[in-house]
Amino acid sequence: MSDVPDQPVGVVVASVGAITPHGGSAEVLWEAVRAGRVAISPVRGLPMDHYQTTLGGEITEACAPVYDYAAGSQARDRAVDFALVAAEEAMAASRLRVGADIPAERWGVAYGTCHGGWRSAELALREVQEGGTPDWRRYTFVPPQAGAEALSAAFGLKGPVFSANTACAASAHALAHALEVIRAGAADAMLVGGSDAFTESAFAGFSSLWSLSPKPAAPYSKDRSGLTLGEGGGMLVLLSKEAAERTGAPVVAEVLGYGLSADGHHPTAPHPEGEGAARAIRAALASSGLAPDDIRYVNGHGTGTEKNDSAESNAVRAALGGAAEKVALSSTKSMIGHLLGAAGAVEGIVTALALRDQVAPPTASFTQVDPQCGLDPVAGTGRPMVLETALSNNFGFAGANATVAFARPGGRGAPAPAVGADDVVVTGFGVITSAGEGPEALWEAYAAGVEQGVAEDGLRVARVEFDRSVVGTPRERRRMDKVSQLAVASCRAALGAAGAEGDAEALAATGVVLGTAIGPMESSERFTVPVLSEGAKEANPAVFTNTVYSGAAGHVAMALGTKGPTSTLTSGHAAGAAALGVAYDLLRAGRAERLLVPAVEAFSPATLAAYRGIPLFGSAAGRRYTLAEAGIALVLERRSSAERRGATIHAVLLGHATASDACGIGRWDASGDGVERAMRQALDRAGLTPRDVGSVWASAAGLAAADRPEQAAVERVFGPGGVRVEAPKRVLGEPVGAGAQLSAVLAVGAWRADGDRRPVLVNSSSLGGTHTSLVLSPVPLSATESAR
Incomplete structure (x- = not known):
């Protein structure tokens, strides 16, 4: 690296x-x-x-x-x-x-x-x-x-x-x-x-x-x-x-x-x-x-x-x-x-x-x-x-x-040198899915092959229910929509698991990089539908404040007291992966010591109606494809920070890469060229070869037209049958922008369960040809090894 x-x-x-x-x-x-x-x-x-x-x-x-x-x-x-x-x-x-x-x-x-x-x-x-x-x-x-x-x-x-x-x-x-x-x-x-x-x-x-x-x-x-x-x-x-x-x-x-x-x-x-x-x-x-x-x-x-x-x-x-x-x-x-x-x-x-x-x-x-x-x-x-x-x-x-x-060109000032390069490690998880709360419930459902979701008018949908009391007081919860509540609850759990909750000084230096594809659609629909039908007099200011995509990250900051770099990435079904990539860059550049990286999704009636209206998700595909709500947060941290406070390190994020098919809105390269480039670049930046990888956690979710290009790309990178491919979304559903976080949690579970402790590659793709690959290692590398 x-x-x-x-x-x-x-x-x-x-x-x-x-x-x-x-x-x-x-x-x-x-x-x-x-x-x-x-x-x-x-x-x-x-x-x-x-x-x-x-x-x-x-x-x-x-x-x-x-x-x-x-x-x-x-x-x-x-x-x-x-x-x-x-x-x-x-x-x-x-x-x-x-x-x-x-x-x-x-x-x-x-x-x-x-x-x-x-x-x-x-x-x-x-x-x-x-x-x-x-x-x-x-x-x-x-x-x-x-x-x-x-x-x-x-x-x-x-x-x-x-x-x-x-x-x-x-x-x-x-x-x-x-x-x-x-x-x-x-x-x-x-x-x-x-x-x-x-x-x-x-x-x-x-x-x-x-x-x-x-x-x-x-x-x-x-x-x-x-x-x-x-x-x-x-x-x-x-x-x-x-x-x-x-x-x-x-x-x-x-x-x-x-x-x-x-x-x-x-x-x-x-x-x-x-x-x-x-x-x-x-x-x-x-x-x-x-x-x-x-x-x-x-x-x-x-x-x-x-x-x-x-x-x-x-x-x-x-x-x-x-x-x-x-x-x-x-x-x-x-x-x-x-x-x-x-x-x-x-x-x-x-x-x-x-x-x-x-x-x-x-x-x-x-x-x-x-x-x-x-x-x-x-x-x-x-x-x-x-x-x-x-x-x-x-x-x-x-x-x-x-x-x-x-x-001005050649003017005063120069970019400050980065703080010494440091490994980026995962020190905590917060997981809320239809399979339950916590990483153990998620792993057990996947390992047992318990398929999530039920039919809802031509689509399969996996809804999330969770203990909302952890979000805050009833008054505080009323100010939030479901996606914001999922963000706060999953981030609170992740901070607790990382042993970083309650330290005001540490939280002031902690940031939030949130990924979401659907974002505030529940609030946007609740606000907009009455305005369109009845006029401006029906505009509800309490709902309007939640119609921005960054609202969920803002609620996390307000609820938990984080004040560090805070951003929201909205890169479609690859949003959570994009958030992890941006967080990695911020940490490696010394812009923060610790970042919460949640990916959250919840469905409104109009959102599901939109999915039904797009031909890709027609009734035949809908029977094989499950849309899943989720709130999954990772704590990413500079390794020096984690070691200083004695935190448990669950994984090392060795590198990431994003590549585009450049085919346009709702289109992708059927050959899988963009997915292949993302995987090869991520491995190169992690200092690994395909032979070093134990498994690929695929983006595949049950849409054949989107899954086949990834399959072809994996075979070109690793050879036919050259690597174990896990496709958790085919069991647990497509958590839209939270796919990378889902796979990261499951990869840690797999390391613990089957003993194969080799690095893994995690893929995420938008349905417009944007592909992000991340490399996770279960072994906290020493300073000498990480400098190679």
């Missing part, structure tokens, strides 16, 4: 692309923003009755990407369209040829979004309410991973592909995770960004929270009255410095580092002193080799709400100290609105271009100083400044905070 380099790989922004209310390019956006022009006006594309406002940052020009992701169908999704249009500009501006300048297998995608394709879900739900049958393709556009896989296919990018969803900080998290992918040597280039489109649910939800302003948002101003929603997309091409130099690619800016944290405070409101946000800012400085005095400009989260703006200002002061009084803090949202999951990417683009042109962009509509904010908002138009470095802040619902540090 190779060590993390002493000197981290430098990463640059080669090019950018955007579609926003200002127009269809990043340069159009930048020229308007630096001039302080406001692109907020009455919304025409949605019914706007009974909201607090009729205003928004709407995209009114035609948006037609070149790539036809809908396979000739009339159904389209605006969020996917925005991502593709922005990406087309960024890819063209990079002047790089996929396959010629950089191999397709060395180029990945990191995509962030808040709502994903929820507008497609709204249109489908309304059609059902009116007695119609929606085009089944609309259902395939809903998951956030659909956007990532459309981007992969549009440009033939076959490296690591994943989607991040931390509400309003989603694409900032995508930037952070992409940075680690490149630094870990898993890719030379990443297409990174995010998009979100207007939804009726978002307007109704923010209106129910009394968060929308009746006039264009005026962040940091004393007379501010709320936020303005916007829509759009932004994409950046990130390259390693070596790849940029080798290919002669342009360099707009450098990405130095980032900070992630959790508030653990409230589902929607930030900590009033900005405590969590300040930790993210400090972490961004530390990871970038910067001091507070190095920062002269911060592109702020700046929503325009009373609590957010004052909390952010407090966070900047807490993180920068006396240097904060010399810092310009402005809000791009004042001109284009809050682009939700796309905000981090679009505001990152503005920050990079500010460094390029040495201009701090302004805060529009600012009128008078609020003493609770007080920092320099750059009122009016852009201000020429000498800018070597800059920060971009994005803070999301459920207290997910992200700060990204940028620099």
